[in-house]
Amino acid sequence: MSLKRRLTDRIFWVVCGVAFLLIAAPSISVLVSVFHQAVPALGWQLFSHRTNAKATGLQNAILGSLILLGGVLVVAGSVGVAAGIYLAEYATGRTEKLLRFFSEILAGMPSIVIGYIAYLTLVVQFHWGYSLLAAVIALSALVLPYIVKTTEVALRQVPTAIREAGAGLGMPRTATLTRMLLPTALPGIVSGLIVALAISTGELAPLLFTAGFTDTNPKLQLLHQQVPYLTNVIYTDISLPGSRAHATAAAAGLLSLLLLVILITAGRLVARRARRQTARMSL
Amino acid sequence: MPEPSTQVSYSRPVPEAGGAAQAAPEVVDAVFDIADLNFWYGANRALRDVSLRIGRQEITALIGPSGCGKTTFLRCLNRMNDLLPDTRIEGRLDFDGEPLYRPGVQAIEIRRRIGMVFQKPNPFPKSIYDNVAIAPKVNGMKVNLDDLVEESLSRAALWNEVKDKLKQSAFSLSGGQQQRLCIARTIAVKPEVILMDEPCSALDPLATIRIEELMTELKSDYTIVIVTHNMQQAARVSDRTAFFTVEDHPEGRSGVLVESGPTHKIFTAPSDQRTDDYITGRFG
Known part of the structure; x- marks a missing residue:
């Protein structure tokens, strides 16, 4: 050389x-x-004790965060996947343009604005108070466009040949969708859902206006019951005096990061499977 | 050394004595009766005044240069073009004496009676068994699926190669096997007609020969319409041939049917100069 x-x-x-x-x-x-x-x-007390002035426990916040994620999965997951299917397979003309337009607006909206709107309507106007449902809806609005987009893209990546094969055999469109297109697109849809959960894990702004906080363990009650969650602990404890509060905030941050890493790794694994499947089909 | 060529220049492909020579001059028993058919993609008139009768239990080959509308025509026959936005069809297209495009006729029902095999093998991302069984199951056919799968795969000359690995993915098969699987899948729905859109264009010569043999066997039960770019193939397998070409018109290019008739006649004594130019390789 x-x-x-x-x-x-x-x-x-x-x-x-x-x-x-x-x-x-x-x-x-x-x-x-x-x-x-x-x-x-760091220690087991993070999982065995709740947040209060004396202990550095996070049990209630961990449970609350997981419940919120579950809620987002149900609400944003079902609405987002349904909208993605509609956009990819059925929407035409004006409805398609309109839906896409609103989805883009939602995607660009700052999370704090979403939180504030949710506060004005759900918490105040509807008299829900700080509550699980208000928090889940605010978080869902935030990640919804992401799920819609990934679902639509995953379905569009299924080769046209499969749609034509189904049609050519006289299979009803819904049967082709549920038996062929969705299973093929599933890894892509799932990895989109996982990334949406990862985004939710790190969010604070929409929750500040909607979830509230309590030192007790969260109840599975939709309205009028405040929900504790990890990012709130980071936000509050970091501004409190005292090394114990700071250590608790850092521990909450560490747990959030850990959850994030787990979700991102899971998403990667699923996405890799999806790529392999698509590669095989376009022989 | 001369370069190998897939198309013999300036010589006529000779039809084989078996099928083509016996076809009657006119179609006696027509499955499709088509008159003055016109088809538009948006403002573009892709087919212009096509009239053709397609005989029962015969193999009809549609040949012609690229862009002549033969695939568009084929996809009119099972209303596959319905799936495309902004298309329009006019003229007579009768299937078994009934207008195919009459309001109230369900495209899905039509496609169960008129199956289709595509240019590229397109098996579902499922097992070999499911590929054959899924449409009968979804369409609610009251049959023993195991028997139907075996019968269809046997009919498509694939059973012996796959009977021990029915649960394996369809993608584990070779391209030629995949195309025969697609034919088996089409047969399983028990259609009356099978439309084939260049079914061998993605296959090697040996796999092509197998599909052609299969078509000849299937002819006893099904009406087959095949689009092919390969004139030797049309000459080898078809009873009748329809030659399409592209014409320039003031409002754009359109596909027209130049002539149709027994394959033997089209390839040995065509009545139109354009047909003769095309089959002898002077054009296209």
Whole structure:
């Protein structure tokens, strides 16, 4: 190899390395510093005790966050997948344009605006109070466009040949959809749902206006019952005086990050399966 | 060394004595009776005044250069074009004496009676068994599915190759096997007609020969209409041939039917100069 080529090669690798560090360093430093600050609070009491002034427990917040995620999965999942199917398979003309338009507006709306609107309508106007249902609806509105988009894309990626094969055999359109298209698109749809959950895990703004907080464990009651959740602990405890509060906030942050990593890894695995399946079909 | 060519230039493909020579000059028992058929994609008139009778339990080949509307015509026959937005059809298209496009006729019902095999093998992403069984199951046919699967796969000359791996994915099969699976899947719905849109264009010569043999066997039970780019194929398998071409008109290019008749006649003594130019390889 000539000197010039070796030099170019070396420079290229250095540039790549620097770029990698620039991307990786912030996340690594956040992880390290959060972990470092959380150390005093780490222990089983996080799971066995609830949040209150004396202990560094997070049991109620962990349960609340999981319940919220479950609610988002049900509400945003069903509405979003249904809308995605409608857009990909049935919508035409004006309805399609209208639905797409509103979906885009929702996607661009700041989460704090969504929270505020949910507060004005659901919490105040409907007299729901800070409640599970208001929180789930606000979070769902936030991730809905994402689920709609991934569902639509996953269905559109199913080869036309499969639709034609179903039609050519005289199969009703719904049968082709449920038996052929949806199973084929399922990995794509699922990975979209998982990413939506990952986004929900880190959200605070819409919940501040809708969920409230309690030091007791959450009840599965839809209205008039406040819901504790992890990101609220981060937000509140970080601004409290005292190292114990700060350690608790860091521990809540660490648990949120852990949940995020689990969700993202799961999403990756499902997406990889989807790619393999599509590759096989377009032989 | 001369380059190998798939199309013999300036010579006529010779129809085989078996099928083609016996076809009567006129269609006696027509499954499809088509007169002055016109078809539009938006403002583009893709078919212009096509009139053709398609005989029962015969193989009819539709040939012609690219863009001549032969695939569009084929897809009119089982209302596949209904799936496309902004299309329009005019003229007579009778199937078994009934207008195919009469209001109230269900396209889904029509496609169960008139099956279709596509250009590229397109098995469902399911097992070999499910590929054959799914449509009869969904369509509510009251039959023993195991028997139907075996019967259909046997009829498509695939049973012996797949009987021990029915639960395996259809994608584990070769391209030729996949296309025979698609034919089996079509047969399983018990259609009266099978439409084939260049069924061998994605296959190698050996797989092509197998599909052609299969078509000849299926002829005793089904009416077959096949679109093909391969004139030797049309000459080998079909009883009748319809030659389409593209014509320039003031409002755009349209596909027209130049002539149709017994394959033997079309390939040896066509009555139109354009047909002769095409089959001898001077054009197209």
